[in-house]
Amino acid sequence: MLDFNLSNTFINCMNQNFKEKLFFSLKIIIPLIIVIFLFLAGVSVGVITFEPPEKKSQGEISALIEIKVDNQIILSKELTLINATVLDFLLELEKLGDISLKKTYWEQFESYVIDSITYKTIKYEADANHYWSYYINDEAGLVGADQQIVNDENKITWNYEEF
Amino acid sequence: MIDKIIENKNKIIIAISLIAIGSIIRILFHANLPAFKSTFITINGVTQSMFILDLFFIVAIIAIISGLALGGYYTFIVPITIMIITDIAIGNNWILLFTWSGFAILGLLGFLLKSKRNLSYKNIPTFLGVGIVGILIYDLWTNFGTWLGGFGYAPNFSGLAQCYTMALPFMLWHLLSTTIGLSIVLITVIYLKEHRLKLPEVNVAPFENQMTYAIPVILIMLALLSVLV
Numbered sequence: 001m002l003d004f005n006l007s008n009t010f011i012n013c014m015n016q017n018f019k020e021k022l023f024f025s026l027k028i029i030i031p032l033i034i035v036i037f038l039f040l041a042g043v044s045v046g047v048i049t050f051e052p053p054e055k056k057s058q059g060e061i062s063a064l065i066e067i068k069v070d071n072q073i074i075l076s077k078e079l080t081l082i083n084a085t086v087l088d089f090l091l092e093l094e095k096l097g098d099i100s101l102k103k104t105y106w107e108q109f110e111s112y113v114i115d116s117i118t119y120k121t122i123k124y125e126a127d128a129n130h131y132w133s134y135y136i137n138d139e140a141g142l143v144g145a146d147q148q149i150v151n152d153e154n155k156i157t158w159n160y161e162e163f
Numbered sequence: 164m165i166d167k168i169i170e171n172k173n174k175i176i177i178a179i180s181l182i183a184i185g186s187i188i189r190i191l192f193h194a195n196l197p198a199f200k201s202t203f204i205t206i207n208g209v210t211q212s213m214f215i216l217d218l219f220f221i222v223a224i225i226a227i228i229s230g231l232a233l234g235g236y237y238t239f240i241v242p243i244t245i246m247i248i249t250d251i252a253i254g255n256n257w258i259l260l261f262t263w264s265g266f267a268i269l270g271l272l273g274f275l276l277k278s279k280r281n282l283s284y285k286n287i288p289t290f291l292g293v294g295i296v297g298i299l300i301y302d303l304w305t306n307f308g309t310w311l312g313g314f315g316y317a318p319n320f321s322g323l324a325q326c327y328t329m330a331l332p333f334m335l336w337h338l339l340s341t342t343i344g345l346s347i348v349l350i351t352v353i354y355l356k357e358h359r360l361k362l363p364e365v366n367v368a369p370f371e372n373q374m375t376y377a378i379p380v381i382l383i384m385l386a387l388l389s390v391l392v
Contacts, residue, residue, distance in 0.1 A: 020285070027288035042204070048213065049203045109215060110198045128256055140316060142209050142329060163257045163312065 061152045065089045069160040086134050087145040111144025124160045133161050173363040178237050185225045185245035189218050190252045207328040215332040220340035226266045230273025235367040238274045239378045242266035260389050261308030264382035265301040271379050272297045294345050302334040311390045
C-alpha cells in the first residue's frame with residue numbers, strides 16, 4: 001500500500017514537472033510560430049519582398065522647382081530632365097550655378113540628407129533648429145530625395161523648416 | 164552620506180558600468196550602421212527596407228535591466244544619463260524629451276517586473292513579453308511626438324498614419340534587436356546569479372518608490388509641453 005502511494009506521488013510530481021516544462025516551451029514556441037506565420041503571410045501577399053523597388057523610367061519630364069525660406073520663395077525655376085529624382089532636380093540647380101549644395105549620405109537610411117543650400121552667398125544650414133524638407137505638389141515627401149521619382153508637371157518645393 | 168555610498172557601492176558600480184557601456188557603444192557606432200538591403204516592406208503604398216538599424220536596443224536593454232536589477236532611482240538615472248552623455252556627444256533635437264521619457268518608461272516596466280517576479284529562467288517569457296510591450300509603447304509615444312511636433316507630417320489622422328508608416332522599419336528593428344539582446348542578457352544574468360553572482364538587494368524606500376513612478380510622468384508632461392507651448 002505504501003509503495004503504491006509513493007509511486008502515485010512520484011507520478012504526480014513527474015506530471016507536474018512535465019506540465020511546467022510544457023507551458024514554458026509553449027510560451028516561447030507559440031510567439032515564434034506567430035511571427036514566422038506573419039512573415040510568410042506577408043511574403044505571400046506581396047507586403048514583404050526581397051527586391052528593392054524599381055525606378056520606373058519616366059522619359060523626359062518637366063517640373064517646377066522652388067526653394068522656400070521663411071515661407072518666401074527665394075528661387076523658382078522650370079527644369080526638364082530625364083528619369084530624374086527630386087535630388088536630381090536640386091543637383092541640376094547647382095550645375096546651373098543657382099545654388100551650392102552640401103549633402104550627406106546616410107548608409108542606414110540609404111538616402112541623402114541635405115546639410116545646407118547656399119543661395120546668393122547666404123548659407124541655409126541644417127542645424128539643431130532647422131532642417132531641409134521637400135514637398136511634391138505641396139505634399140511632404142515620404143522617402144529620401146534621391147529615391148523620389150518626379151513626374152511630369154510636378155511642383156517640387158524645398159522648404160527650410162524650423163523644429 | 165558616505166555610509167549610504169558604501170552601503171550601495173555594488174549598485175553604484177553596476178550603474179556606472181551600465182552607463183559607460185551604453186554611452187561608449189552609442190557614441191562609437193551611431194554613424195557606422197549598415198543598411199538592411201535584403202528585405203522590403205510595402206505598407207500604405209510606401210516601400211521601404213524592412214529594418215532600419217539603430218542603437219535603440221542598447222539603451223532599451225540597459226533601461227530594463229536597471230529597473231529589474233537595481234530599481235529605485237537607478238531605474239531612470241541610468242538610461243537618462245546615457246542619453247544625456249551621448250546626446251551631448253552626437254547631438255539631438257527637440258524630440259529628446261520624448262525619447263528620454265520613453266526610456267524612463269522602459270526602466271519603470273523593468274522595475275515593476277522586479278517587484279512582481281523573481282529573476283529566474285521560468286520568468287524569461289514574461290520579461291520578454293513585457294519588454295515587447297515596452298518597445299511598442301516607446302515607438303508609439305516617440306512617433307506621436309514626431310507627428311505632434313509637425314515634423315513634415317500633416318496635422319491630421321492621415322499625417323499620423325504616414326508618420327507611423329515611415330516609422331515601421333525602425334519599430335520592427337527595435338522589436339527584433341531588443342528581443343534577441345534582452346534574451347541573451349537575461350539568460351546570462353540569471354546563469355551568473357544561480358552560479359556565482361550576488362545581485363544587490365532591491366530595497367526601495369517609500370519616497371524613492373514614489374519618485375520612480377513620478378519621474379516618467381513628469382518627463383511625459385514636459386515632452387508634451389515642449390511641443391504644445
